[in-house]
Amino acid sequence: MMLDHSFTPSDALWVYLATLIIFILEAVTGRLRTYTRRDFGLTMLTFLTNSVTTRPLMALAVGYLAAWLVPAGAGFAASLPVWQAALIVFFTVEFAFYWIHRWGHVGQKKGHKLAWLWKIHRTHHSATTMNSSIVQRQNIFWAVFTPHIWMIALFIYAGMGQGVAIYLVPFYLWNTFTHMHWRADARVLSNPAFRALSHVFIMPTMHHAHHGYGKNGKMYCNYGLCLSVFDWMFGTLFLPDGQPSRYRVPGGQVHWAEEAFYPLNMFGKRPEKQPASSQPAYSAATEGDLH
Numbered sequence: 001m002m003l004d005h006s007f008t009p010s011d012a013l014w015v016y017l018a019t020l021i022i023f024i025l026e027a028v029t030g031r032l033r034t035y036t037r038r039d040f041g042l043t044m045l046t047f048l049t050n051s052v053t054t055r056p057l058m059a060l061a062v063g064y065l066a067a068w069l070v071p072a073g074a075g076f077a078a079s080l081p082v083w084q085a086a087l088i089v090f091f092t093v094e095f096a097f098y099w100i101h102r103w104g105h106v107g108q109k110k111g112h113k114l115a116w117l118w119k120i121h122r123t124h125h126s127a128t129t130m131n132s133s134i135v136q137r138q139n140i141f142w143a144v145f146t147p148h149i150w151m152i153a154l155f156i157y158a159g160m161g162q163g164v165a166i167y168l169v170p171f172y173l174w175n176t177f178t179h180m181h182w183r184a185d186a187r188v189l190s191n192p193a194f195r196a197l198s199h200v201f202i203m204p205t206m207h208h209a210h211h212g213y214g215k216n217g218k219m220y221c222n223y224g225l226c227l228s229v230f231d232w233m234f235g236t237l238f239l240p241d242g243q244p245s246r247y248r249v250p251g252g253q254v255h256w257a258e259e260a261f262y263p264l265n266m267f268g269k270r271p272e273k274q275p276a277s278s279q280p281a282y283s284a285a286t287e288g289d290l291h
């Protein structure tokens with residue numbers, strides 16, 4: 001395969017434009033009616049603060065640390081064929097993400113020692129509806145844990161930058177595909193071939209189920225981003241029959257500043273007011289099912 005040598009991870013940035021176009025389509029077709037001003041503001045705030053703080057800082061810190069600890073490792077994998085580098089990046093990042101994401105949800109158990117990791121990941125789950133912008137809705141410290149920053153910095157240090165660039169585009173587009181309001185797979189959920197394929201790739205309704213609860217919702221399943229094969233291997237695969245009955249996090253809403261910046265405590269622990277009906281009880285059955 002011939003590739004332009006100037007192809008770098010920054011070439012993947014156009015996917016933000018794709019997200020913006022889908023988000024505008026979601027808005028003009030009325031799919032964001034339940035996406036509150038608070039939701040939109042929090043998503044924009046986390047996108048902007050992540051982009052100028054922890055994401056670049058974490059990538060730089062890991063790069064400098066690697067150069068300091070293993071100077072001989074710089075570019076050691078640069079001679080790998082690009083397609084091999086892209087596949088290595090894809091499988092290792094997906095595998096690491098599966099476990100880190102799963103540990104984030106293990107922290108949902110009351111009193112669990114990983115509760116802090118859930119509080120960092122919870123921001124991604126607290127939106128009132130699914131749409132393409134949710135991909136960017138992350139607490140600023142999620143960038144410290146997600147392999148999409150630290151692992152990718154290491155791969156670039158190792159000389160696999162083109163493989164990273166090739167991985168980033170389909171990864172981001174798939175992520176948008178599974179978060180956007182329209183579930184492209186809604187009509188084929190019971191098709192046997194589609195169900196077989198759902199054991200390998202995370203499909204939109206599967207990720208909607210991960211953001212939902214009630215019927216067809218299982219927040220403690222489907223931890224993969226593009227691949228569901230690790231969910232299948234490690235017993236967390238869930239194939240829903242339709243849309244989850246509700247989105248958001250059971251257990252009430254915390255202050256927007258805590259969602260964006262936890263564990264930094266800038267505005268105190270004061271919870272925001274909200275109607276009682278939007279604070280579903282966190283059921284014992286749900287907790288008992290947590291892995």
Ligand SMILES: [Zn+2]
Nearest residue numbers: 101105121210
């Ligand atoms: Zn999650």
Ligand SMILES: [Zn+2]
Nearest residue numbers: 124179207211
């Ligand atoms: Zn998600």
